[in-house]
Amino acid sequence: MSKLGLKVSNLSHFYGPKCALNNISFEVENGHFCALLGPNGAGKSTLYALLCRLFSAQDGEIAIDGLRLSENPRLALARMGIVFQHPTLDLDLTVRQNLNYFAGLHGISGKTARIAISEALHRLQMAEREHEKVRALNGGHRRRMEIARALIHKPSVLLLDEPTVGLDAQTRRQITEHVHDLASRDGLTVMWATHLVDEVWPDDRLLILHRGDIICDSVAKDISQKRSLAETFAELTESEGA
Numbered sequence: 001m002s003k004l005g006l007k008v009s010n011l012s013h014f015y016g017p018k019c020a021l022n023n024i025s026f027e028v029e030n031g032h033f034c035a036l037l038g039p040n041g042a043g044k045s046t047l048y049a050l051l052c053r054l055f056s057a058q059d060g061e062i063a064i065d066g067l068r069l070s071e072n073p074r075l076a077l078a079r080m081g082i083v084f085q086h087p088t089l090d091l092d093l094t095v096r097q098n099l100n101y102f103a104g105l106h107g108i109s110g111k112t113a114r115i116a117i118s119e120a121l122h123r124l125q126m127a128e129r130e131h132e133k134v135r136a137l138n139g140g141h142r143r144r145m146e147i148a149r150a151l152i153h154k155p156s157v158l159l160l161d162e163p164t165v166g167l168d169a170q171t172r173r174q175i176t177e178h179v180h181d182l183a184s185r186d187g188l189t190v191m192w193a194t195h196l197v198d199e200v201w202p203d204d205r206l207l208i209l210h211r212g213d214i215i216c217d218s219v220a221k222d223i224s225q226k227r228s229l230a231e232t233f234a235e236l237t238e239s240e241g242a
């Protein structure tokens, strides 16, 4: 029950002399939704690059679903699904063809792939669009499809980096709800990076990242207390002319 979906210990990252992450540590329990809220430049994408091993950690330790990334990279990464900040879909393939290609990269093929893809599309209410070319889809459907893709190999930890940027308010809301459900209903550990306070729900676990430091780590409603989260977030992050 108390197993950790994510554990980050004393993680730092520098781009040359610039410190993008400053010795951060946090834990996310299995099956919890954790929002990572931070303004542009806070270090969110840098953290994701380290979590998915796009960058190897210069310092500190990461464990995914109890597996240390430095010791068991293949097994640890197999437990993780990721939706990057910038879309990575082949526009001229259909939805199913894109997902099939990804399944193949994970060594999943044939009937197993067909079933896993159908399940993932169902979960994101995208089943009826499986034969449409991605180019024909609107931004919200493309994002849902990327979330479906991240679920095909049945990860236990799902990481999303600003997955709703550029979408209209209603679509943002629907996708935010879907992904909350993936944690509460399906038991995935979710980390959702955003700079938008309205995507954080009162009962969410909330990390606020600012200039490479975690400046809050609690439940959202406890951080904002009687004020709105928007006010609290602005006050915490707008100092020194940020």
Ligand code: ADP
Pocket: 015, 018, 020, 038, 039, 040, 041, 042, 043, 044, 045, 046, 047
């Ligand atoms: P966020 O995703 O929260 O907007 P990033 O992780 O992209 O933040 O960036 C954190 C900091 O690191 C920013 O100050 C950014 O300018 C800097 N940074 C990001 N990528 C690079 C890079 N490739 N080279 C140098 N600095 C970078």
Ligand code: MG
Pocket: 044, 045, 046, 085, 161, 162
């Ligand atoms: Mg980013």
